[in-house]
Amino acid sequence: MWPDLSLPTLILVWLGGFLGGLASGAAGFAYGVVASAIWLHVISPLHTALLVVAGGLIMQFGLTWTLRRAVDMRRLGPFLLAGLAGVPIGVVLVVKTDPGAVKLALAALMVAYGAYALLGSRLPYVANAGVAADAAVGFLGGLLGGLAGLSGILPAIWTQLRGWPKDTARAVYQPYIVAMHLATLALLGIVAIDREGLALFAAVLPSVLLGAWVGWLIYGRLDERRFRQLLAVLLILSGGLLIV
Numbered sequence: 001m002w003p004d005l006s007l008p009t010l011i012l013v014w015l016g017g018f019l020g021g022l023a024s025g026a027a028g029f030a031y032g033v034v035a036s037a038i039w040l041h042v043i044s045p046l047h048t049a050l051l052v053v054a055g056g057l058i059m060q061f062g063l064t065w066t067l068r069r070a071v072d073m074r075r076l077g078p079f080l081l082a083g084l085a086g087v088p089i090g091v092v093l094v095v096k097t098d099p100g101a102v103k104l105a106l107a108a109l110m111v112a113y114g115a116y117a118l119l120g121s122r123l124p125y126v127a128n129a130g131v132a133a134d135a136a137v138g139f140l141g142g143l144l145g146g147l148a149g150l151s152g153i154l155p156a157i158w159t160q161l162r163g164w165p166k167d168t169a170r171a172v173y174q175p176y177i178v179a180m181h182l183a184t185l186a187l188l189g190i191v192a193i194d195r196e197g198l199a200l201f202a203a204v205l206p207s208v209l210l211g212a213w214v215g216w217l218i219y220g221r222l223d224e225r226r227f228r229q230l231l232a233v234l235l236i237l238s239g240g241l242l243i244v
Helices: 007-027 031-039 045-066 073-093 099-119 131-148 153-161 166-188 195-220 224-243
Strands: none
Touching (some): 007 045, 007 195, 007 224, 031 045, 031 224, 045 166, 045 195, 073 131, 099 131, 099 224, 166 224
């Protein structure tokens, strides 16, 4: 028998899914942060984690498919391999680290970088940073993915600092997020998949996909400058939501 989800709960679940999907469709990341800020008011952290990982996996796979021709495995490879090494360490640290402190530090970084990128005249590009630096960012992103489900934030910032065009950047951090979600889901197991979790997932998926579709339409209208501005605003908002 399926659980009885109240209308107020469903409305907030749908709203969180739509806004998270909208952010990810337009910028390629921030789904989990935006959606969780709403979902945690009405559903458990365990079921919120399920919706973030499972919903994000399906949505990011679809968005990544649209960018498949831009994916360059030579560019993506260092992020991916190092990230997969970082995920299990992050999962282990869940029981040994205060996630709140990690999120607070990450939020401060996001807000500071977003404000600088939005208000600064020009970003300090590091075009010649090299494969080792890419791998280091990928590792840290994987660690944060296993620890807090936030694998995409550091690669999203780093690809902007690398000065890569918007399609090139998204063709790196979106397939990266898919891989980190898969690894995290495999390591955390299926403890959140119960009747209520399945009902919530079935309820939220259409709103997530609708939000992602609207966000993708917005993305198609953005030039490079507007895309970087949108990314900066989303980093500031997401950082603020992590603190709330």
